[in-house]
Amino acid sequence: MSENQIRLGVDIGGTFTDVVLETPDNSYSTKVLTTYAAPEDAILTGIDKVCSLGGVNPASVEQMIHGTTLATNALIERRGAKTALVTTSGFRDVMEMRTESRFEQYDLNLTLPTPLLPRNRRYVLPERMDARGEVLIPLERPAIEQLADELAAANYESIAIGLLHSYVNDAHEKMIRDVFTERMPEVMLSLSSEVSPQMREYERFNTTVANAYIKPLMKSYLSRLEGRLRESGITCPVFLMHSGGGIISLENAAEFPVRLVESGPAGGAVFAADVAARHGLENVLSFDMGGTTAKICLIKNQTPKTARVFEVARTYRFKKGSGMPISIPVIDMVEIGAGGGSLAHVDAMNQIRVGPESAGSEPGPACYGRGGKHAAVTDADLTLGKLDPDNFAGGTIPLNKADSEAALQCDIGSQLGMDANESAWGVAEVVDENMANAARVHAVENGEDLSQYTMIAFGGAAPLHAARLCQKLGIERCLVPQGAGVGSAIGFLRAPFSFESNRTVFMKLTAFEPERIKQLFTEMEEEATTFVRACDATADILKDHKIYMRYAGQGWEIPVPLTTDEARTPNVDTYTERFETTYRTLFGRSVEGMEIEVTVWSVNAYTTPLASEKLLQQPAPENVQTQTTRALFDSATGKSIDAAVHSRTALAAGNQVAGPAIITEDETTVIVPSDRFARVLTDNTVEVAVKGESR
Amino acid sequence: MNQISQVAYQVMWNRLISVVEEQAQALVRTAFSTSVREAGDLSAGVYNDQGEMLAQAVTGTPGHVNAMADAVGHFIRRIGRDNMYEGDVYITNDPWEGTGHLHDITVVTPSFYQSQLIGFFACTAHIVDIGGRGFGADANSVYEEGLYIPIMKFAERGSVDQTLIKLIRGNVREPDQLVGDVYALETCNEVGHRRLIDMLSEFNLSNLDGISRFIMENSRAATLARINALTPGTADGHMRIDGYTNPIDLHVKLSIEQDRMHCDWEGTSGLDKKGINVPLVYTKAYTCYALKCAIAPDIPNNAASLAPFEITAPENSIVNAVHPAPVALRHVIGHMVPDTVYDALDKLLPNTVPAEGAGSLCNFQVSLRPRSDEDAPEDAVRSEVLTFNSGGSGARPTLDGMNATAFPSGVMTMPVEATEQVGPVIIWRKELRQDSGGGGQYRGGLGQHMEVGAREGHEFDIQAMFDRVDHPARGRRGGHNGAPTTIAQDDGTPMQGKGKQFVPHGRKVIMAFPGGAGYGEPASRSKQQVCSDLANGYISKQMAIDTYGLSSAEASDVLQRSKNGDSI
Secondary structure, three states, rough: OOOOEEEEEEEEOOOOOEEEEEOEEEEEEEEEEEOOOHHHHHHHHHHHHHHHHOOOOHHHHOOOEEEEEHHHHHHOOOOOOEEEEEEEEEOOOOHOOOOOOOOOOOOOOOOOOOOOOOHHHEEEEEEEEEEOOEEEEEOHHHHHHHHHHHHOOOOHHHHHHHHOOOOOOOHHHHHHHHHHHHHOOEEEEHHHHHHHHOHHHHHHHHHHHHHHHHHHHHHHHHOOOOHHHHOOOOOOOEEEOOOOOOOEHHHHHHOHHHHHHOOOHHHHHHHHHHHHHHHOOOEEEEEEEOOOOOOOOOOOOOOEEOOOEEHHHEOOOHHHHHHHEEEEEEEEEEOOOOOOOEEEOOOOOEEEEEEEEEEOOOOHHHHOOOOOOOOHHHHHHHHHOOOOOOOHHHHHHOOOOOHHHHHHHHHHHHOOOHHHHHHHHHHHHHHHHHHHHHHHHHHHHHHHHEEEEEOOOOOOOOOHHHHHHHHOOOOOEEEEEOHHHHHHHHHOOOOOOEEEEEEEEHHHHEHHOOHHHHHHHHHHHHHHHHHOOOOOOHHHHHHHHHHEEEEEEEEOOEEEEEEHHHHHHHHHHHHHHHHHHHHHHHOOOOOOOOEEEEEEEEEEEEEEOOOOOOOOOOOOOOOOOOOOOOEEEEOOEEEEEEEEEHHHHHOOOEEEEEEEEEEEOOOOOOOOOOOOEEEEOOOEEEEEEEEEOOO | HHHHHHHHHHHHHHHHHHHHHHHHHHHHOOOOOOOOOOOOOEEEEEOOOOOOOEOOOOEEEEEEHHHHHHHHHHHHHHHHHOOOOOOEOOOOOOOOOOOOOOOOEEEEEEEEEEEEEEEEEEEEOOOOOOOOOOOOOOOHHHHOOOOOOOOOOEEEEEEEHHHHHEEEEEEEEOOHHHHHHHHHHHHHHHHHHHHHHHHHHHHOOOOOHHHHHHHHHHHHHHHHHHHHOOOEEEEEEEEEEEEOOOOOEEEEEEEOOEEEEEEEEEOEEEOOOOOOOOHEEEEEEEEHHHHHHOOOOOOOHHHHHOEEEEOOOOOOOOOOOOOOOOOHHHHHHHHOOHHHHHHHHHHHHOOOOOOOOOOOOEEEEEEEEEEOOOOOOOOOOEEEEEOOOOOOOOOOOOOOOOOOOOOOOOOOOHHHHHHHOOOOEEEEEEEEEOOOOOOEEEOOOOEEEEEEOOOOOOEEEEEEEEOOOOOOOOOOOOOOOOOOOOOOOOOOOOOOOOOEEEEEEOOEEEEOOOOOOOOOOHHOOOHHHHHHHHHOOOOOHHHHHHHOOOOHHHHHHHHHHHHOOOOO
């Protein structure tokens, strides 16, 4: 990647398709409505717009990076292809039986999520490997041939192949692929040993089926997109953002489309990581709050944290366990049902509850005046004075404060004996507390202390709530970057080409096998490098090595990073020491006399990200005043105060305003409480920090 | 209470619930026993200085609900307030003052702030081994079931009792694992305590008095409102189940009164000779859980929300076993408590509760060892493997039962690939059991098939813990019964539903776990649902015809379309 290129970042979201054009000296962005029937239409409209804004000939675009919710939506809305699963005899129902538990303990009328494939699309073959990868029942070719004919007769478009213990030995899965390819060359195949070679059959099979299910759709979309771009004279290579925060080639994306799930939020995390790099921040909490959900992610050393499994399409109040697990490398974030549209009510204990039900954009919060009668977070924000009714979304959506107050009075106040203002305070406090709790739990699970963190807030609703969240979390400093409204698309342009390769191989440190480890890492390095090489023929490729370790007998592995040297010349004492140090950081103490084992091995190969422009020295702060004020309710003290209202466009680098203050812009509003001040930095980021802090 | 503090209390109550969830999460992450880390058999809670529970994490184990609520009171009484210091940690596995059997370890930590005792944290986890005869029903008294740890100090002023550690280590089969788990329990209380102190300093409070009052008043009012909205009345419930050697009758009299619900287990069978007896605290937990699910599912568990549910049982009935009765497998009977309560509740509150389901979890433990009939291969090993599995749940008034899903327990199964990594066990089959869901307008959930053997060169004992062999789940309102449990070896050798049984080299155990019962007449089931069940193989062609009256031609047509992969 060169910094002097003309590049496009394109993010297809649920409502809007965001397009960002970057030229060597400038950047242009636009939002167009997503066109569901043919998503490529919105992309081309958006590209036309930004190209004419920037005076750029589309033919001169040198690279396009694309991320999309299409894969996620196809899974949520069940719009995939006619797909079959072929699995080991005796295990037809793994994806239906899940963990055999109820994700909500007290609901007698609980409905479990429907498996992606009904039972009659799940087929079995007699074969069996054991946990060491040794064959217990050999797989016979005639049985595969017979099944191939049956599947061909049923006209499946796509087939997932998932056998027990194939993460150790993939021979049988490959044998099935060979016969199927001979017999029905037009059918798309997905092997569990390739899509997600990790132990735990439910997660692996489900991931493989999800891949197979959306493969025809994504393949066809991507090839249509390529065609339409060519017609418009855009002949540059197109790359895809994946859920792990890196970029892969269009061909690889079409082969493993499940890796595109949640690529939009991943772009947001990369965006925050780039802001972190620009500001030289080591510990960052990224906070992305939109209309329906809030996403929280930890970014250490300018790299978002990653995980190996996550859940998509939760069917029950965002509850853990109510969706389907996808085990692929993914940026680790918590997503909760808390956004501007989240609805509030009072429950049986007279407790205020907020979300996950959302008013969405139609009918929207009560104040939109589009038929929404119930109180949403935006109604509370308006009532508390955080929003200007005449200048919401650049004045395009006029807000009615009386409607907000009526809804709050009706849904909250009448039951708790509160007025509208106090109801609004309660709603705002509860939603902020929910987000703060999610952030705290996430931090504790990762052994981190948030008081050492800086928050980076983006997404339409985040800057309204960020400062209060900081107060609750003990965070002293928050940055609201420019371009927050199209953060994901900008993030795509900051992402490296990358691919993470994972293997499950159990190894106790008492039976340490240096040669085997070397071989394993060599294989994985090769695999990951090949993927990255497909995107960029010349760039330097860096590799991060990581192993997942635990005390033998525990069920949760913790990720332990290794240096390249440690990976290539494995030493048992080093591995032990690395594990114990990491364990102590997380849980306070290591456990004496317990055997340690490695379960998963991982190599992430990536190109060097574009060097983020480090900020110039900040100009001397200059306090600015304004005559415009508005009544703002201060949640921390429970009092209404007069806040100065500034327009962000009127503030220049170095300008500083003392809280209480409100900084308005088209896409959002930054709230500065009384204990904090705001300052505009040279990259037009607004910094909100505790008074008396000097940095 | 002034208005300002009401918003603050709202926030604090939320926070306390988050604190205990985090406490539970820390336990899952650091625990060693599969029962805790994979299956979620644990609980965690926070208490005020009187020992009243303020919040409890929602985990996989309703059986801990009331037990946890009562436990801290026992600790205060036994240890004595004057004898509690900062840095103390208390422990017990007393079945009667803890959570019902020796395999549950409860750890309680007093919480001090500004040198004052302000509350407690408690947590419980089910560990895989506590010595004695091992986890099973075969003991004749609690003395044979393993090591007993009375309520005592695990640590005083930060210093761990090394004598206790030595005693524990010397009495159990997996000492590292158990001691590791005790430290995990201690760590999780510590995590909770730190978060509580953060909260107090943030809100500038010095104790939990105000928030306790707020939680108790609101919870009590909400629970009483639900109870008082019901029509008062009395009804009897009964269910007969397998037991160990003789069938057991569970009888309950349920009454709905002003401000309370009362369940009395008068008439229930007496103690069993074997370890399936239930301490009252566990009976209370599952009775209460059943009632809460039906009438107040959204009200969190705490001292005030549990108080209006009163549960009594005659001493030395199987649901109120007193010391020294054997109680290791108290879950087998305890998991049947909700279905019995629902038999009564359905008469007072129709169209609310489900038909009977599999009830108890279908757990078994396998003890593998090198074959003894011939020379064993060199790499043959000994290993203990515990698995949790579920039958089908009962059909609901407007919904089918859930296939292979636990109720009332909420624990998870272990992945087969993970189980086979633990030892030389081979799970040959684990899939849904056709025709096992009782027919009805709403079908019972399907049970499951499991087949278990050992890797070449091994033989094993299987410790079976199954019920519903002779007493399948009964249908409601014309719904049919679910299928019973079956168990035998693959050569046809019959086996028992309970107890430790030898399986020679080369043999497999073939098990079929029970289905849930149906709700309403099968004739009223929509044809669409019958066809869909047939297409998916949830029911056979025979059952579609016999039970649901599908014509043979229709059935054949459905099967043909199903073969084409059509969605039906």
